[in-house]
Amino acid sequence: MPSRPPRRATLEDVARAAGVSRSTASRVIAGYGAASETARDRVVAAATQLGYAPDPAARALATGAGVRLVVAVAGAVPTVLHDPYVDRVVRAVAEVCARRDVGVALEWLPLHAPARLRQLAEDRGVRGVLMINTTELILEAVPTALEGRAVSIGIGARNVPSFDVDNGGAGRTIVEHLLASGRRRIAMISGPEWMPCTRRPVTAYHEVMRAAGLPSRLVPGDFTAGGGQAAMLTILDRWPDTDAVFANSDAMALGVLAVLRRRGIDVPGDIAVAGFDDVPFAALSAPTLTTASHPVEEIATAAAMAVLDRAWVPPATAYPSELILRESA
Amino acid sequence: MPSRPPRRATLEDVARAAGVSRSTASRVIAGYGAASETARDRVVAAATQLGYAPDPAARALATGAGVRLVVAVAGAVPTVLHDPYVDRVVRAVAEVCARRDVGVALEWLPLHAPARLRQLAEDRGVRGVLMINTTELILEAVPTALEGRAVSIGIGARNVPSFDVDNGGAGRTIVEHLLASGRRRIAMISGPEWMPCTRRPVTAYHEVMRAAGLPSRLVPGDFTAGGGQAAMLTILDRWPDTDAVFANSDAMALGVLAVLRRRGIDVPGDIAVAGFDDVPFAALSAPTLTTASHPVEEIATAAAMAVLDRAWVPPATAYPSELILRESA
DNA sequence: TTGTATGCGTTATCAC
DNA sequence: GTGATAACGCATACAA
DSSP: OOOOOSSOOOHHHHHHHHTSOHHHHHHHHHSOSOOOHHHHHHHHHHHHHHTOOOOHHHHHHHHTOOSEEEEEEEESSGGGGOOHHHHHHHHHHHHHHHTTTOEEEEEEEETTOHHHHHHHHHOTTEEEEEEESOOHHHHHTOOGGGTTSEEEESOOBTTBOEEEEOHHHHHHHHHHHHHHTTOOSEEEEEOOTTOHHHHHHHHHHHHHHHHTTOOOEEEEOOSSHHHHHHHHHHHHHHOTTOOEEEESSHHHHHHHHHHHHHHTOOTTTTOEEEOSBOOGGGGTSSSOOBEEEOOHHHHHHHHHHHHHTTOOOOSEEEEOOEEEOOSOO | OOOOOSSOOOHHHHHHHHTSOHHHHHHHHHSOSOOOHHHHHHHHHHHHHHTOOOOHHHHHHHHTOOSEEEEEEEESSGGGGOOHHHHHHHHHHHHHHHTTTOEEEEEEEETTOHHHHHHHHHOTTEEEEEEESOOHHHHHTOOGGGTTSEEEESOOBTTBOEEEEOHHHHHHHHHHHHHHTTOOSEEEEEOOTTOGGGHHHHHHHHHHHHHTTOOOOEEEOOSSHHHHHHHHHHHHHHOTTOOEEEESSHHHHHHHHHHHHHHTOOTTTTOEEEOSBOOGGGGTSSSOOBEEEOOHHHHHHHHHHHHHTTOOOOSEEEEOOEEEOOSOO
16 A cells, blocks of 8 residues: 555545535535435545545635634733733633634733734734733724624623623622621722623622621732732721721732731731732632632633624623632631 | 825725736735836835735635644643643744734644644635644644645654754753752652653653763653643652752752651751742742743744744754753752 | 635745 | 735535
């Protein structure tokens, strides 16, 4: 038997080996269209025998589908890309893409730059767009040409389905847990005010506190450890009798722990601390961090599959968050 | 002025607008080949005016270049993909790819599966392969068809250039630092023995210790916090008088800190602890962690650019690691 | 159900 | 220096 040709088998080869036309082979491989049982069998046999794999570029060219999925992270500065959360999303998406012969590209989406979205919509190489941390402003600027192939991890819009964790519910659960464990003077450190993802947890916090007849103590943070430290200093300054802190990210919560440790304030004895995200090291801090875990990979995977498979998806899908009880609260 | 056509401008359009042939336009856009000054100018003008962007799929089809970059993570189990380090690499690569109209795909590379490598080599969609945590066995199985478009983050081989941090130097620096600060009974927690990336730090450790006339105390770990805890328990059991521990990953080092904290052993008073990687939370632990930082993104970016640009690269490039002095050692 | 013919947008080969 | 023309591999109306 002759050694396999160095050239990769093409659809033409498969068709010839199966004794059918290229069209028939194409239909069988693609899965739709008509084909007799026998034709189907022979094509499949020939394909596996030849180790055939369709050329994504040729397919994309013929269908006009595009060969890459763009993960676009909205933010004021390009450095929003450098974030462990983004890393997790990109990795999960890249894993899904591998099975679809597609690739991921990552880029920054300036907050007020509809031009970039138009470019993405027109770029033949773009199969779809997955947006992160987007805002209403950006969502409004999504061209209709992107309809059906743009999804959002975070808030959505009429033409952009959303995949997101139930932030509100998660925030509510945490604050209620703090209340249930006897805390009354509970402060919250939120994310940046312009970020839509901070709104629901903040609202939940206010609502739960008001329902309990307690005043709110809200300080904005920036999702970083440094921001958490600064916010905690503010809290200690403004409300020295605070007995619990809900930080809207683990990074901030870890910053909070650092401050309290330096001040010799016992956690959770004097002040309970709860985070948000369940990063790997939340289980290793001293004390270990009570937080809420989010199925980030699951969300990212679902979002990616929605755009890759062009499947219909409900306008908004909320994923449940899980309260992770540890030592700090 | 008529509204811009819904159809994206093609090379044909540019050529027509510039009053030249498609061939000429192609040369100008691509950058190589001959073209007169005037032709060049007119084409460029037309292209920008029309907002032309080449179709990656068509280009890939014509050149046979492939449309995605595969990041292949070697390991015994598929879960090797779920690692913050992999996340960082993929993210950096995805960022580079975005500027080249290419995408990244992420997949697991079984330790003894040359078949997958052959498939990747033959897959027309694959522009190149970037391997992580690879072994000699795998490198030997890299087909010649992948020559020039396969690179490795970690060890390399004749036909696979390597981009890696200077693990040996980093390990040496850390152990020497521990020695210089008066420690003598220094233990090391390494990574899994089969991983090539653990060899050089371990060798460096042995060498430095031997040069100082001190015995080695080596315990293998698995790069996880849990593994670090287990290894530390072993160390305390086998060598109760240990006064310093060098863990070959921050995750393990944080596990070590947790154990010592539970045991009431003071760090760095009783035992100094050093990590490796400089993960974000190394700066937030109690005590903060002395470690070595690695330019992971820089390495990944260089590796990706090497395969995307098909540039010649030296067979091995070692990036310097930086000692980050904090409280723990 | 099957095959023919054509188009997708680009690059590369050669004549000119 | 320039421009026809032929690939590149696949999908899909349309005719058979």
